[in-house]
Amino acid sequence: MTPTVDPPLPRPSVESEPFWAAVQKDELRFQRCARDGKLFFPPAARCPRCWSREWSWDRVSGRGTVFSFVTFQRSYHPAFRASLPYVVAIVEIEEGARFTTRLTDVRVEDVRVGMAVEVSFTPVAGGAKIPLFRPAGPMP
Amino acid sequence: MRSIDPQRARRLRDRYAIVGIGQSKIGKVPGSSALSLLVDAMANAVEDAGLRKEDVDGIVCRGPDEVYTHHQRVGQLLGIDAEFSTTVDNGGASQILSVILAVMAIDAGLCDVVVCGYGRDSWSRTHRSEEKREAVSLVPEEQTASEFGPEFGLFGATAQHAFGARRHMARYGTTQEQLGAVALAFREHAQRNPEAYLREPLTMEQYLGARRIVEPFGLFDCSVPVDAAGAAVVTSMERARSLRHRPAAIRGFGTFNNLRGWAADEHMTTTAAKRSGEKAYAMAGLGPKDVGTAQLYDCFTYMAMVQLEDYGFCAKGEGGPFAASGALRPGGALPTNTSGGQLSEGHCEGMLQILEGVRQVRGDLPPERQARRADVALVSGHGGHTVCHSSLILARA
Known part of the structure; x- marks a missing residue:
């Protein structure tokens, strides 16, 4: 008999914490850059396209x-x-x-x-x- | 992306060469650490060059990625204080990158004779039972994602590359049998290489009927983990001419890194090999038609297949039919992975394929293994979460 093993849980980073917090509320949120208006992923402090620090966690x-x-x-x-x-x-x-x-x-x-x-x-x-x-x- | 300046690209063409190659035993080599295997291969390469330990003043290698300053341990075991020494970190693209760095270091006047190499003990570290493979992962803990993967059941390099194969199948109609043609061709080559780990015949029926791993990959789409090491000695062409072997001239090289990720854009169906290859061809002043044999990084069947397109041996989307035409087989239009590749000779992160490229352009292989046109060999390396690529064009000097 193989003992039951739990699947690994996500270990959020400082940047991804809001993503996981939203998921707990049944919301899928990604960062949307305020400058170019597009989503980016994985979570980051700056938009990787334009390096803007202005973004919001938008519900999709x-x-x-x-x-x-x-x-x-x-x-x-x-x-x-x-x-x-x-x-x-x-x-x-x-x-x-x-x-x-x-x-x-x-x-x-x-x-x-x-x-x-x-x-x-x-x-x-x-x-x-x-x-x-x-x-x-x-x-x- | 900047345009390639042909004048700048060709400055180093044919000015450096690989003058010695060596390898350890390949397969199950119990009682040998990766480090010991590497030191064996490096000593063999220096000896093959007809050089002495005292001639070597540079070391560029890749270690287990979690080992701090791995090259220092290598130098200690070889008993060498080096003018230039470092460990590189581009996954399977590291081995050609090591050769490139060696050329750059010699050209910059930092050193004269560099030994490059890589070794691993994948067989000894793992065992082929489900439990052991689960417990003794080839991927070190530090490389395992902390999120956006394991919680969904996503593990390992096989799955990452399989995403590419699936996407290619959906876009271009590539079939399982076409991937199989890659595996079968490399096995045919392996049967002519006494050092290759897997040498028994492989039929399409066996390929298709094999245990499924992460589909679309089955067992024979995956490279074979072995204990193995390889090494190559790089020096200037002037010095090369007085050494034992006909030098393998370094005619071209290139690098590219799709650092934005495998899942970005269409990176998984047009890989970093395309740009890396364009730079290598520009430096060499050659194109795909000039290449007589290719040694392509084949961690999985699909990766060799997609590179056939990215290096221009066939059109985008035609890699499957090209492989199925028999082009890669012994005597084919482009004999590829003529030592058996990582799928059959053994997975040593592309290092053994550099060695095979050198043997082909030296022209001293037995006739059944020697490519018909072997004056130019293309070698590739790919890795680092499937985004890093390096290319090497070797030529008969």
Whole structure:
């Protein structure tokens, strides 16, 4: 019997702390540069395009499309062994950022590049939430 | 991006050469640390050059990335105080970068004879059971992401490169069989290299039926972890001419780093190899048609395939059909990874491929392994979270 192992929890940096705080409130927020008006990711003190220090944590729709994806068939961490096979995707958020996450509520063989997905705030060990994505439902 | 100034690019063309190569045993080498393997390879390379320890006044190497001033430990074991010495940090692009730094240091007058090298003990450190591989990761703790990865089940280099393969498949219709053609071609070459670690025949059926790792990659899309080290000695062409072997002239080199990340723009389908290669071709005054054999960094099948496009051996999106045409095989239009590559000879972060490039342009390989046109060999290195790239064009002097 393999002992149950919890999946690793995110260890936020000073810069990413607001991202994770928003996720706990079921909000997906990315930094939007005040100068060029676009999102940037990963979290940073300056916009990597124009080096502006002026930005805000903007809430996004949580919708996007699959830019690319991979299917884990082999275990790299005991916490995920029972989930095999599972899909990790790079999701292009509607508003522009690319975010890597796990897809849920989908058969691995049904995932396609370009597929519409939406965020699903999912509780993990310890009660914290992480933003997984699932096939998008109909537009509200 | 600045334009490439041809005059400036060609200033160092053919002025430096690789004059000696050496390697350790490849495969399972129990009882040897990565450091011991590297020292073996370096001593062998200096001996191959017909030089003595006292002639070496520079060391450029890459260590386990978590080791502080690794080159100092290498120099201590070799018993050398060096005019120039450093460790580099570009992942799989480090090994060619070491050769480039050696040329730059010699050209700047800092030193005369530099030994470059890399060694690892990937077989001895890991074991091929699921539990051991989970427990003894090849990726050191410091390199594991603290967020935006592990919490989603994203681990390891295989997945990162597989994102590229999947994206390429979606954009250009690249198939699993085309990736398989890369693995099969390199295995065919490995069968002609007695030092290669994996030498048994590999069929398409076996490739397609192999254990899946992180799809679209199966077992034979992944390079093979081994204990191995390689080293090369760099000096000026004037000095090279009086040494034992026909020098492998350093005709061109280039670097590029997609530091904004693998997931930015279309970096995963047009890699840093493109710009790095353009600079190397400009320095060499050559183009893809002049290259007789390529030794491409193949941590995974896809990475060799996409570089065929980025180096201009075929059009963007045509890497799959080009590989499937048999071009990479022995006797093909572009015999590639003629020692078996990292997929079959063994993964030594591209170091062994520099050595094979040198052997090809020296022209002293047995006929079944010697490329038909081997006056110019292109060697590539890729790594550092899949964004760093370096290129080396070697030529028969």
